[in-house]
Amino acid sequence: MAAKRKPNAAFMKPVTPNEKLAVVVGAKPLPRTELTKKLWDYIKKNKLQDKKVKTQINADAALQAVFGGKKSVSMFEMTKLVSKNLV
Numbered sequence: 001m002a003a004k005r006k007p008n009a010a011f012m013k014p015v016t017p018n019e020k021l022a023v024v025v026g027a028k029p030l031p032r033t034e035l036t037k038k039l040w041d042y043i044k045k046n047k048l049q050d051k052k053v054k055t056q057i058n059a060d061a062a063l064q065a066v067f068g069g070k071k072s073v074s075m076f077e078m079t080k081l082v083s084k085n086l087v
Contacts, residue, residue, distance in 0.1 A: 020065040021085035039082065 014029035025038040043049055043057055050056035055075045059067050067073050067081050 016087040018085045018087050020062075021082065023062045024066060035082070036079075039078075 011033050012031045015032055015035060016029045017025055017027060017035065019027075024042050025035055030038070043063075046060055048058050048060060048063065050058055050072070056072055057063070057075065057078055058072050059070060064071060066085050067078070068084075070081075073081060
């Protein structure tokens with residue numbers, strides 16, 4: 001029987017959002033997996049996913065601050081930009 005996969009320790013280590021990202025996901029430290037989940041909850045709640053191009057995120061004012069002023073980013077670029085907002 002195959003061994004159960006352990007979650008990657010790096011993903012489980014709590015990260016702290018900076019003040020810009022805290023507006024979206026809250027200020028307390030949380031694992032990267034949780035941070036990503038909260039970010040997606042926010043994007044879905046505010047209908048920020050592009051209707052035609054599902055991989056594009058259309059930023060509102062709070063996300064624009066996180067995305068360095070960009071109005072629209074791809075999911076892949078979003079991950080990189082969010083990482084810059086961790087303390």
